[in-house]
Structure formats: structure tokens, C-alpha cells
Amino acid sequence: MNLKTLVKLGAVGAASAFFLAACGNQSKESNSKYINWQTNAQLPTLDASKANDNLSFAMLNNSNEGLLINAKNNKVNPGVAKSYEVSKDGKTYTFHLRHSNWSNGKPVTAKDFVYGWQRTVNPKTASQYSYLFDHVQNADAISKGKAPASALGVKAQGDYTLVVTLSQPQSYFKYLVTMAPFLPQSESVVNKYGSSYGTNSDDMVYNGPFKMTGWKGTNDTWTLQKNNKYYNASKIKVAGVKYTVQKDANTALNQYETGAADESFLSGAQQVGKYKGSKELVNQKIASTFYLEFNEKKNPELKNADLRKALSLAVNRKEYINNTLGDGSIPAVGYVSPGMSKRNGKDFTQYAGTSTGVSYNLSEAKKLWAKGLKEVGKKSVDYAVLSDDTDAGKKTTEFLETALGQLPGLKVSAQNVPFKTRIARSLSGQFDILVNAWGADFPDPISFLSLFTTDGSYNNGKWSNAQYDQLVKNAENKDSNNAAKRWDDMVKAEKILMDNQGIAPLYHQVQPQVVKPRVHGVQYFPTGSPIDFRDATLSNK
Missing domain, CATH: 3.10.105.10 (Dipeptide-binding Protein; Domain 3)
Structure with missing residues (x-):
């Protein structure tokens, strides 16, 4: 993945908390439930088939969910697939999907994975990441225009079983299906929005812990808003993550030090040295x-x-x-x-x-x-x-x-x-x-x-x-x-x-950043999507 920026993340009780906040200081209370994050580059796309940079991958993998999700120590956890099996010859993966929904309330099914994968490998899509599918049966022929996208070795057996056939074993395939190009995509939504699909946060649908709001395609602010349609929404403890683009490192650090941001990337020996030994300093190691x-x-x-x-x-x-x-x-x-x-x-x-x-x-x-x-x-x-x-x-x-x-x-x-x-x-x-x-x-x-x-x-x-x-x-x-x-x-x-x-x-690269003590549980990964907010929490510190 192209590495140009560093950015990975329905309860009645939660609704009641927001109602009580509205009776008091709504702005202060609601902001305290959000993480305020900064990045140093504009967001290029939310189209999983066309994303090719860290920031797009991070936003997609926090607002959507694939078959499996990244975990610590190079492990994977169940995602939309609650379980899976691999054949003895290593060529067939059978994924058993849980019942989950898109942010528009419609079910996420095996057909959504079939469509998303076929769309990515289709040469007409011009995906820079279609090569990741090269071990999936017929992917090479499809990429060369010698077979239709429908020939790809991925099939839906009913709504909640997905069968993937590889042309040969691939020891790291389980890691690939955690990535944005392997995300499910709703064919009806793609068709509805056409060329504007993924170019702004409204012309999209989401199945992950958060959904994107406020991104118009070129602006420098947007929000990862808690997705109440997410199957595990009760485990998401923050209202969302508010993103701001700050290209200048001094401005970003000033935002952090004045309390306007919960995080800032650091640039140069002077900024890093200022926080040497601080508990707020996080040295994010990246592969x-x-x-x-x-x-x-x-x-x-x-x-x-x-x-x-x-x-x-x-x-x-x-x-x-x-x-x-x-x-x-x-x-x-x-x-x-x-x-x-x-x-x-x-x-x-x-x-x-x-x-x-x-x-x-x-x-x-x-x-x-x-x-x-x-x-x-x-x-x-x-x-x-x-x-x-x-x-x-x-x-x-x-x-x-x-x-x-x-x-x-x-x-x-x-x-x-x-x-x-x-x-x-x-x-x-x-x-x-x-x-x-x-x-x-x-x-x-x-x-x-x-x-x-x-x-x-x-x-x-x-x-x-x-x-x-x-x-x-x-x-x-x-x-x-x-x-x-x-x-x-x-x-x-x-x-x-x-x-x-x-x-x-x-x-x-080692990316130094500072994070406020009130923010907990943000996960960083050296490979794939770099940051995950699904386990993030906020304290009163």
C-alpha cells in the first residue's frame, strides 16, 4: 500500500446519555464523547476497489468490515465471517457469515462479497490492488480480459456461506481478506450512485463499527460516526472520531497542546525531543x-x-x-x-x-x-x-x-x-x-x-x-x-x-505521535490498515 500519511477504527443507554446531555451543555458533552484526530493529507477515496493509500484504507477499514479483521501479533479475528474452514489441499476456503446489516438496514450477504471482489478484479474498474486476487481462481485471465469477472473463483452458497477457490495454496490469504479490496460492496448502492460512488461520504453505505459523515470529497474535515446498524454496536464505546487535515506539523501540535485535538503527528527532532520520555508519546512502528x-x-x-x-x-x-x-x-x-x-x-x-x-x-x-x-x-x-x-x-x-x-x-x-x-x-x-x-x-x-x-x-x-x-x-x-x-x-x-x-x-518509518491520556484502546498495526478505533474508549482525564 502506498504510504503517504499515517492514520486504523444501539444501545438505549447511549441514547439516554445523549438526551441528558441535550438538557445541559450539549456541545461540551457531545464533544467529550468524540476522539479528535489529525492527519496530514486529504482523503482520496472511499471506493474499496480504487483505494491505494493508507488514509483511504484506514477510513474504509473503520467504516466497513471484511470476512476477517486484523488482530495483534499478526493474528486475525472473526469479522463478518464468524468462522471458516480450509480444505486439506489449501485451495478452498469456506466462510460462514454472521447475520449483519449495512448502514441502510439491508442485510450483508455472501453476494455482496462476490460482487465486491468481481468489481475489483474487473479491468474496467482499473483497481491498482486487483493483483492481490492473483491466487483466486481465474483472476489472472480476468485481469487480461480473457475471462469475464463472473468467472472469479468466489461463489455464494445461499446468503451466508461464501466459498473461495484458489488456483494454488496461499499461506497469507487469511491476511488478504482483512483488507479494503476484499470488502463487501452493495451492487444496488454502486449502481445507484454510479460515478459518484465512494467520492463523498453520502454516496456510500457502510457495514463496519463506524460510518463516514461530512466528507464532500475535497474538504479537510470528516467524522467516523458510530454505526448503530453494526452487529457489534453495543461494544463501540465512543460516539465517533472527528478527523481534521493539518499538513503543517507546527499547526497540528499547537492544536494538540491547546486541547483542540486528542492526537498530533510529530515532525522533526525538536518536536519529538519535546515529548521524549512522556507517556503521551507513541512511536508507531510501521512495516x-x-x-x-x-x-x-x-x-x-x-x-x-x-x-x-x-x-x-x-x-x-x-x-x-x-x-x-x-x-x-x-x-x-x-x-x-x-x-x-x-x-x-x-x-x-x-x-x-x-x-x-x-x-x-x-x-x-x-x-x-x-x-x-x-x-x-x-x-x-x-x-x-x-x-x-x-x-x-x-x-x-x-x-x-x-x-x-x-x-x-x-x-x-x-x-x-x-x-x-x-x-x-x-x-x-x-x-x-x-x-x-x-x-x-x-x-x-x-x-x-x-x-x-x-x-x-x-x-x-x-x-x-x-x-x-x-x-x-x-x-x-x-x-x-x-x-x-x-x-x-x-x-x-x-x-x-x-x-x-x-x-x-x-x-x-517510525511515526511518532502524541495522544491525550483520555484516549485508550486505539490499536495500531504495522501491516495493512494502520489504525483501528473499534476498541477505543475515553476517560475523564
Whole structure:
């Protein structure tokens, strides 16, 4: 998932409480029942088939619910599916759905999952996340236009049994069905709203613990309102979560310190240092990697590995982390994030980690740059570095402008644009060097490695390596049932990507934030949707 912002969340008693509040100070009382949260980017979409960023995923997974839901320690809990079974050959999953409703009162059935999945894999939808369905029977043929979406290996047996047939076993499938692209969708609602579906909070329907209100598609405020139609509504203890977009870190922290917000993201060493040792400080560890992509299609000379390696070697990652970000993030040890997946007690990075591709050596960078320019027949090039217009994005391009500008014959400029614009330009290849990021969708290295196959939908720079493609294919196909071989495939693929400098990893993110003591029970997840408010509570502190 593209990681551009950090944001995861009918009782008579509750109704009575609100009635009593209306007799007194309604504004103060009602606000005390809401969590006031901030984010640093605008919300792009609520369409589960088209979402491709952390903020959209977080809003969707708090306002909707899939078959299973994320839990601590890389586990999953029952969601709409109260139970499920897996066949002995690992290819058939049978999910038994509980009786639950949409926010409009209509029942959520197995047919809603069938329709939602078919809509996502349908090429006409142009979902960036349709590749997650690649192990579901016939998904590949559908994506290539060789079979209709109705051929997808998912069937409703009555209203409350869903049967999924995989083309081959997939050990992490249970994690996939917790994600937004696998959410149910109401065909009647999609048809009713047409092109406006998911573009604002009104033209939607919800089956999760909260429903979205107040989002018009471009505004900077909205609310996750408790959904009284949710099957477990009695367990939701907050009235909702009020979101505000604050791109400027100083403004966000001021809102927090004056009591207008219950949370603020922190940016830079000064803000983080101010709360060092405080119980309010939360260091959210994310299975993510920020990296540079080099556009080989727009700038063919970047197919030259020496030029790519020179650009990477010119970046002092420790200086960047300590002096520019100052947020506790970790200099990159490779592409796959550490602390996510282990084998025989050892982290994946201990098997695949190498200094190649993430080192700093300016003198070597200058030599390789001169060598590469000579090889491509150029004396100079001009590149723009594209990133978001957030505080961190601006600091990053400023640092890179200076760092890369040390290479003789290279003129570097910064481009900082709104989040939505940056995503659009990334996907359409309108960049020279892109500051991009990936947060793992599930706790397996393949969640990272599948991006950079030649035909990967997020391979924006169009790097290509046949051996890398084959290793990723082996891990997902012929070696999928052999844990040791599959692991070795992924280790080798990571090393090829780094040895060839397909991308230049910068750092693995740690997102510091401060949260008021009155807020409890907010859950953070390093993979998938990053935050969950379903167990949140508020005290009088």
C-alpha cells in the first residue's frame, strides 16, 4: 500500500446519555464523547476497489468490515465471517457469515462479497490492488480480459456461506481478506450512485463499527460516526472520531497542546525531543520503506545501473534521518522492512540484508556518475525530485536537492505537490525521481517484492530484471508449498533488486505521535490498515 500519511477504527443507554446531555451543555458533552484526530493529507477515496493509500484504507477499514479483521501479533479475528474452514489441499476456503446489516438496514450477504471482489478484479474498474486476487481462481485471465469477472473463483452458497477457490495454496490469504479490496460492496448502492460512488461520504453505505459523515470529497474535515446498524454496536464505546487535515506539523501540535485535538503527528527532532520520555508519546512502528524510484521510461539513461547506484551512494541516510527527519525512523537496511517476517528465529533482513544499495560513499558516487554519463553519451542531465507538499515531503526534497546536486553534471530541482496529485503523477509516470513509499499489506516479504516485477502495477519507474521476475513468480507459484524454497526465492530476489539498484531505499518509518491520556484502546498495526478505533474508549482525564 502506498504510504503517504499515517492514520486504523444501539444501545438505549447511549441514547439516554445523549438526551441528558441535550438538557445541559450539549456541545461540551457531545464533544467529550468524540476522539479528535489529525492527519496530514486529504482523503482520496472511499471506493474499496480504487483505494491505494493508507488514509483511504484506514477510513474504509473503520467504516466497513471484511470476512476477517486484523488482530495483534499478526493474528486475525472473526469479522463478518464468524468462522471458516480450509480444505486439506489449501485451495478452498469456506466462510460462514454472521447475520449483519449495512448502514441502510439491508442485510450483508455472501453476494455482496462476490460482487465486491468481481468489481475489483474487473479491468474496467482499473483497481491498482486487483493483483492481490492473483491466487483466486481465474483472476489472472480476468485481469487480461480473457475471462469475464463472473468467472472469479468466489461463489455464494445461499446468503451466508461464501466459498473461495484458489488456483494454488496461499499461506497469507487469511491476511488478504482483512483488507479494503476484499470488502463487501452493495451492487444496488454502486449502481445507484454510479460515478459518484465512494467520492463523498453520502454516496456510500457502510457495514463496519463506524460510518463516514461530512466528507464532500475535497474538504479537510470528516467524522467516523458510530454505526448503530453494526452487529457489534453495543461494544463501540465512543460516539465517533472527528478527523481534521493539518499538513503543517507546527499547526497540528499547537492544536494538540491547546486541547483542540486528542492526537498530533510529530515532525522533526525538536518536536519529538519535546515529548521524549512522556507517556503521551507513541512511536508507531510501521512495516514500511521509503525509497527513490528512477523513471527509466521517461529518462532512458536511467536504465544505466551505474547512474542509479551513483544517485543512491550520494545520499547520506544517517544524516538524513538524524538531521532532517529526526523522528526515530531507521536508515534503510534494504527494501523489505525489518521486524515483519522471520524464519528459524531470524528476521528476513538478516538473510537478505546487504550494504549494497543503501550505503553512502560520495567519492564512489562521483566516479560511478562520471562513468555512467560517459556510457550513455551525456555530459549533464536535469532531474526533478517529486514528493508531497507535507512538511516532511518538503524537508526531504530539500535534502535530496543538496545531496544529489553534489554529482557533477547533475542539476536537481524539487517538486512538492498535493498528495492526490503526487499519486496521480506517480502512476502515470510523470516524474524523474520519485520519493515513494510502501507499507506492507500483510506480514510476508512478498508484499514488498511483488511490486517490482516487470509488470507490477506499482513499478512506476519501470525497472526490469528477468531473474527477479522468475524468483518472485516461483515464490508465488511452484514453491508456494515449500516454505524453505519460497524463503530462498525471496531472499535472492531482494539481493538482485539491491545489487542492481532497481530502487534506492532511504529509511524504514517510525511515526511518532502524541495522544491525550483520555484516549485508550486505539490499536495500531504495522501491516495493512494502520489504525483501528473499534476498541477505543475515553476517560475523564
